[in-house]
Amino acid sequence: MGDEMEQRMPPKENTSMPVIVVQDGNKGELDSSSKVNDVVEPPSAGMIFNCIDELYEFYKTYGNQEGFPVFKKSTKNDKQGRLHFVTLSCGRGGKSRCKREKLVNPSLTMKIECNAKLNARVYDDGVVRVTSVFLEHNHELSPTRARYLPRRRSVGTSMKRRREKIDEAGVTVAKTLTSSAVECGGHESEPSLEKVCQNYIDNIDKRRKLCLGVGDAGVVCNYFNRMQEQNSNFYYSLDFNEDGHIRNIFWADERSRAAYKSFTDVVSFDTTYLTNKYDLPFVTFVGINHHGQPLLFGCGLVSGEDTETFVWLFKQWLACMSGNAPKAVITDQDMAIHKAIEIVFPEARHRWCLWQIMKKIHGKLSCHSNNEQVKATLMQAVYDSMSKEEFDFNWGQMIQKYSLQSNAWLSTLHDDRHRWVPVYVKDSFWAGMSTTLRSENVHEFFEGHVNSKTTLKQFVERYDKALKTKVEKELQEDLNSLNCYCPCVSHYNIEKQFQQAYTNNKFKEIQEEFKGKMFCYVHSMKEEDDFGVYEVIEDMVVENGLSNQKVCFTVYFKQAEFDVRCSCRLFEFQGILCRHIITLLTVKGVYLVPQKYILPRWRKDFRREHTKVKVSYNNWNSTPEMRRYDLISKKSAVFADFGCTSEDNTQIALDFIEQFRQKFNIADPLNVNGQPIFSVSGSCQPYQ
Template sequence: MDIDSNHPTLSGGEEVEEAENNPSLNESDEIEEPKKGMWFTSKQEVHEFYAKYAKNLGFAIAYRTQNVRSDGKVKYFGIECTRAQKRTKRSEVNPLKPSLSSKIDCKARIRAILQPDGRYKLTTVVLDHTHDLIPSDSRHFPMNKRIRTPVKRRLEINDEAGIGVSRNFHSIVVEAGGYEALTFDERDVRNHIENARRLRLGVGDAESVAFYFHRMQQENSNFYSAIDFDVDGRIRNLFWADARSRAAYKAFGDVVSFDATYLTNKYDMPFAPFVGVNHHGQSILFGCGLLSNENTDTFVWLFKEWLNCMSATPPNAIITDQCRAMQNAIQIVFPEARHRWCLWHVMKKIPEKLRGYSQYEAIKFALQSAVYDSFRKDEFDEE
């Protein structure tokens, strides 16, 4: 990052100058204030610089808008304080679920535009906030929270030894010298331990899974399986599809439904089947997954394994629930597929969103009529 527009992209011999001009690379605690005209080598570098500045002052940030060119390069983007935008009235969201919104139309933000040389230049910088800034609160922002690997391992060992979550967390607090020295809280510890427990299969279970997959492969060479391990060698995610599923996909794989809302009883791992419909209107299975969590990286791994299993032939359309992580993974692995939301998941939200209105029954009937009784697009649009 630099301010001189004639400054070239930095490389090997200019490492010292880059460290001086780029606050994110400085080892000192001095944080530079964003200014119009600053130059950065990448979108990530802009975010890292602004995130460090925000953490130092005591506010959180989030991407606001961005424009992507046809070649996939981001033309411009904005990053703003998370308390930007106007507060939504409770009645406009759900009158049955009153909640306080943290949005207070804060104007603090930056905007960067791609330049001909491939770098990004800050063209908009607004520093003033419409709320108090408390630097000590920064550690509570999700963007600043993280548990380092050695600490994760210690938490898991203590949990296996039967130490409760609260005592487990308190021991880390005492060793660190107080809550303020940590970049996570007890809830983060509880979430990590719950996730680690899902990965901790019972005695012999991991071997049984591997043996089963091996045996099925021996019986039929078209049986496909994949196991994803974590850094400690524990099973994290599974995928498998038999010969019938692979053959069915070749014939009926135009549209695929993917759902991860099922749970197994013992390990509470989401069961995620790929499902299609045959020429008799019957549901058919295209493959199955067992997942340790439901984040973007997990879905990317699963979709790539499934795509590899199906001879790298993506579906024309895929139907899922309204999961942001799924949506992100689909854009990465199936960029050409039409992504649509599952009708059942959409319609089940009618009571949740609309029951508080006096004309709820009439609204519900009208919506159901439009959705289920329309056979043509113009009919649906009219309803």
């Protein structure tokens, strides 16, 4: 009976010893990217661990701290084949064994019969108890050179991902290690050797291919074939490596291509399914329609997150969209994506997602003694600064107050502030994609249809269903905007003007500005001829509603041209007149605003070609308009067939179309530069 109890649990007198737990998600491997800041106590007899892997990680961590390598010296199983005893030893234990044929040119060895070791017993339930420990070594220990020990020559899981990401951006391993050494507190604490990292990266490059499960390639090809049978304008492209394996895939149906013709101003490149470690390596191109809803402009499956991959993907998307590049692009803060955009979309304004940056604050500043105060101060500088000068001043005050001059992450953010800080990006049009909160409309376009374990087969099956849901929501909002309206909250004709023109969702945003007008008043005026500069004071709530603050905004107004601008830049950023401009216009007795302040892209009657396109996921709602459009589109192909045969025939076809357009007073869909007729000026400079 006593022997049976001995097999089931450790001796009773030792159960009071503390259980040492190593926090690591990878059994048998302490992530070499993690820096051990706490001193590990020497092992002693009686220590208890939850499993053999925890004991091994603990002893390896101790060995790294003291400066000696650790190996599993021996194991012993019981009669049932279960692990019963284990010995962990210093890596310099044992004798050197040199083969006879290598006596003339022997290899280097580290074996010098060191007796330092640890013996442990494993019980039936997996619990491990240290039975004896020998701490004395017969050689010099070198903690400062621990990075060269065999244990440190591996590349841990998180370190692997980090090395891949930085290499994909084109940064050399040597530069990466220099940056990593700064973060770790010096090269002696840097977790991986340059040669080991470079070998790992080289192997990644050789074997990189799209991870497809059994039958996935067939499912994708069948889907593409089916789509092209239904509509010849379905576009897809495959990228192969040297071994003939698929590396990357891009596709876009006709509805996505047609939708982009109407909304080319802003595109969000969403890598949510890469950054959140989904099993599906999926990326999307997403825009915003006139209701503020997401529109899909294309999809991709990628094998890596390197610059080369993103360049290929962006070029395929650009070719799919007839070479019409977007005016503005929103992405995550990623070096590889940034370099690819500079190559493929050099003229586009590139902005980082503010939500993605702000969510990193807690982790990046967690080691600071005043991390909560730093976080609050940083967020106040980002969100509450009303000008670039004010932001730079507040940022400098924060750095000085909390001694953050050596924080590399904050330094990089400040250098790139023109890509993410609200006051630096509001001079461009972003279609209402918020600078302060995460835009749930854009991120995770397929949320609810894709989870972290969705396979490619499952995704293809759910893809049409997800898009059908989006189409249904857009059509429902179209119906609501045409048949229903939001009552005005004021008696001003300007509000009624927007009520009649804008979709309900966008009119509600205008109404918020009319509501906010009650907290604004014109403080001072400087007028000369038809030009004036006005100070509008807004009584704003700050500090979570505990107090009020009067904030001054400057409004510039050229009355002759009816050109009005505000320092808050809401119209430039979002295409919505702000409460400060509305306050001034009501004081000036303005009843209606010119059409240039009523953007076509927000109008309820905005004509969109993609709503007439017949695709697989909206056949259920084939309207008479769609059927007529489909018929006329097929018939009108005769113009293209005739016109493409020669320059003369091309001109004849274009002249005929132009006469038809002028006869029925139809707006030209393209201007002389081949761009859509609506646009928002990216400049908002104060008048001189």
